[in-house]
Amino acid sequence: MPFFCRYCLIFLATVLLLGGCYNKPVRNLASDVLLIKVGQSTGDDVLTYLGEPDEQKVIDKGGEQWLFREKTSTVMERTPVVGKYLGSPGIVEVIVTLKDNVVVDSRYEAHDADENDWTDDFSWQKGEK
Template sequence: MRRYLGILILLLGLAACTSGPGVNLASKACMVHKGLSTRQEVERYLGPPARVERLPDGREIWIYYHLQEDVLARIPGLGEKWGRKEVEVLRITFSGDRVVDCIYYVTRPSS
């Protein structure tokens, strides 16, 4: 039993080393400036949005998502109970061609 536990711990340690750095929306949000950044600049920084919402007053909201999960979340059977998942969300509102609002937050995915 101890042998299997040791192997499991070793595999978990190796799994932690395999994942590279992911998208960091928080640092990218810092490149977006209200009143200054344009649509073209935002698309160059962040790429195309995951979702676009158009408001009746003509404003447009671009939404970016990134799922972050720890090593335990990737293990079948264990991940649902002990793993941690978070979703980074970046909402950028445009009026015309300029950014008028930029909101970054982290939430838990709905089950």
Template structure:
């Protein structure tokens, strides 16, 4: 009987571990979300509906605000248990939305990759054809 209880507890624990390992947080798709925001047409309410609460807000001038949405893109190793938290992001995505009052006046989508800095190490530059 004791062996049956131990074996049952093992399977319950194993099943729960697998289910917890498969759970994930929602994924943000900033590139497609950025296409929903149209300068001159979209309002503050549209931006909040499409993109949610901004990661940062800053005041540019009286009545003009900038919303910043930020997302780190991590590689395969980031999804692994234990070591995933130690992996640096491979790239960053950002949406900058400028609001004048309640109307969107500008929207920019930016991508920064870590290897974009490689050009700085190449002092000779690329040869042109």
């Protein structure tokens, strides 16, 4: 039996140590947006720095807007069961405007996910009296 336990412990240690080698790429919009230079960066540069956009919209001939969105939350907000009562997750958005594949504008916005919940607070908005 000790022989079997020894191999089980070696197997578990190997699995745990190899689990630490797993690396998921993380997109950090707050810092990556600083790499984009208006008038100099191209669409390929934006894809390199920020990755694939979450939404794309054609605004006029030769012009596009790319939206990059990222949800953020603190460690306390990710706590199981009580985390939803400890704050509101944030949303970070970067809107990049391209004209002929060159960046002409980039905007960074950050706000709480429930920032616009107040719009549903009043009965007169629902047509009730």
